[in-house]
Amino acid sequence: MKSLVDCIHCYLKQAVSCMEMINVPDEKKVEVLYSLMDFIKTLEPSASPAYNSSLVLLKTYEFINNSDPYYEAKKSSNKLALELYPKLKEKVSRASDALYEALKASVAGNVIDLGIQRDFNIDKELEHAFDFGFWIDDYPLLREKIERGKNVVVIGDNAGEIVFDKILVEMLNEMKKNVYYIVKSGPVLNDATKEDAEEVSMSKIANVIESGAALLGVPKDFVSEQVKNLISTADVIISKGQANFETVDDFEDVQANVFYLLKIKCEYLAKKLKFKQGSLVLINGEKLKERKEKYLLK
Template sequence: MEALIDCIHCYLKQAISCMEMVNIPDEEKRKVLYELMDFIKTLDPEASPAYNSSLVLLKTYEIIKSEDPYYYAKKQSNALALELYEDVKKRVFNTDDPLYNALKAAVAGNVIDLGIKRDFDVKSELSHAFEFGFSIDDYLLLKNKIQDGKDIVIAGDNAGEIVFDKILVEVLNQMGKNVYYIVKTKPILNDSTLEDAKEVGMDKIANVVDTGVGILGIPKDKVSSQVKQLILSADIIISKGQANFESIDEFEEIQGNVFYLLKIKCEFLAKKLGFKLGDLVLINGENVRKRKLA
């Protein structure tokens, strides 16, 4: 997915969020933003929003001399989600269709997005997801593919959110599936790393694999050969969040095996693909392609 002109203000908004995480004074923030504005001029407009965002974020980290501005916020997100974990797991498994409800819990966790919105209500989001489900729902197609498949890749997104993904993995394990869970190698925004996976116990129930890089999403020409091959060979890929949505579409040859699971937080993406802001979406890659062509 190519970046839009409207993405530029989000790059700067994320940079401000990073600086607020480490209490940079307002006067210093202005200097950093002015420097970033010049840097943004050098970005490739045909690159994905996730990739360009990553470059701006890494430039911000360099200027403010912080390798992981979200370190403590990620810890707090994991702790908050873990407090809810047992109740949510019980609710999922005490239903007629644990897989469907685990997907709802997983998408509800996508509300934990400290890059753009730092105030969120996970309990409210969970209640909404369980009650109303998906606005766009390719669940039956996914369910059939899971029943026929063996190896499932989950492209993870944020810290905190990873706890609700863990419930989805547990359901898939119970179904006899072999699950790989992808995290980032180095910190970027509040994305999950191997440290987060170990902190919440994901490494005990899934094959945790890191991307080889510390950038948003899973760009085909940037991630490790192991991750690239894993995605190309998996029976099903469940892609969490917007950055993965913006980059996994580069794997054009396997879009029929990809299912995007996310909350629509970008009004411009919503308009482009016929979604509504705030929609909870479970959509197959081929159906995304049809929307792009419509």
């Protein structure tokens, strides 16, 4: 997915969030932001928002001399989610369709996105997810593909959210599926890394695979050959969150097997693709492709 004009201010907003995480003085923030404005001029407009955001974030890390400003925040998110896990797991297990409820739990965890907003009410998000479900809901097709297939790839998103994904992975395990869970190879924003996977015990229930890059999403030109092969050959790919939404479409040949699972947070993207702002979406890749061709490329 190509960047939009509206993405530019979001790059700077994420940079500010990074600096606030480690209490950078205002004078330094201004200095960094002015430098980033010059840097943003060099970005390729045709690149994905996730890729350009990654470059701005990594440049911010250089300016503030901190390679992981979200480290403590990620720890806190994992701790909070682990506290909620037992009750949530019990609720899902009691459901008549536990896999469907596990998907709702997983997408509710997508609210833990400290790069965009630092305040969130996870209890409210969970209640909304379970009560209202998905605004776009391709679950019947997803379940059919899972039941027919064997290998499922889950492309993870944030720390904290990874705990909610555990419930989904456990449901897939009960269905006797081989699950591969992709995390980042290094810190970028508050995305989950292998350290987070081990901290929340995801590595005990899934084959945890590093993406091969410390970049948002899974940009095809930069991830490892292992990840490319996994995505290209999996029976089902469940893509979590906004950055994966913006990059997994690079794997054009497998969109029939891709299911994007996220909360629509970006108001500009919502307007462009005619999504309902704030809605929870479970959409097949082929249907998303049709939507993009209809609204973005016309």
